[in-house]
C-alpha cells in the first residue's frame with residue numbers, strides 16, 4: 526500500500542474515530558446511567574460506553590502515530606524490529622505499528 530492510500534485511509538479512520546469519541550463523550554444516556562453505576566450496579570450502559578471510548582481513544586492514538594510515521598517516511602516498517610510490516614496486515618489495519626511477531630510479543634508484555 527503506498528503512502529498516499531495509507532494516508533487517505535488513516536485520515537478517514539481518524540474522522541470516524543473523532544465522531545465516535547464525540548458521540549461517546551456526549552452520550553446523554555451514559556451520563557444518566559453513571560449515577561446508577563455509582564449506586565453499585567454491575568455492567569451499566571456507562572461502563573460499556575466507557576469501554577468503547579477507551580478502545581476508540583487508543584485506536585485514535587495508533588492512527589495519529591501512523592500518520593506521523595508517514596510524515597517521517599517510516600510508515601510500513603515495524604517500530605520494534607524495523608522489518609516491513611506485511612502488506613496484508615496494513616490492508617487490514619493501516620494503523621498497525623508492528624509486524625505480527627513484535628505485536629504478539631507486545632501483547633504478552635501487557
Ligand SMILES: [Zn+2]
Pocket residue numbers: 603604605606607608623624625626627628
Ligand atoms: Zn517487528
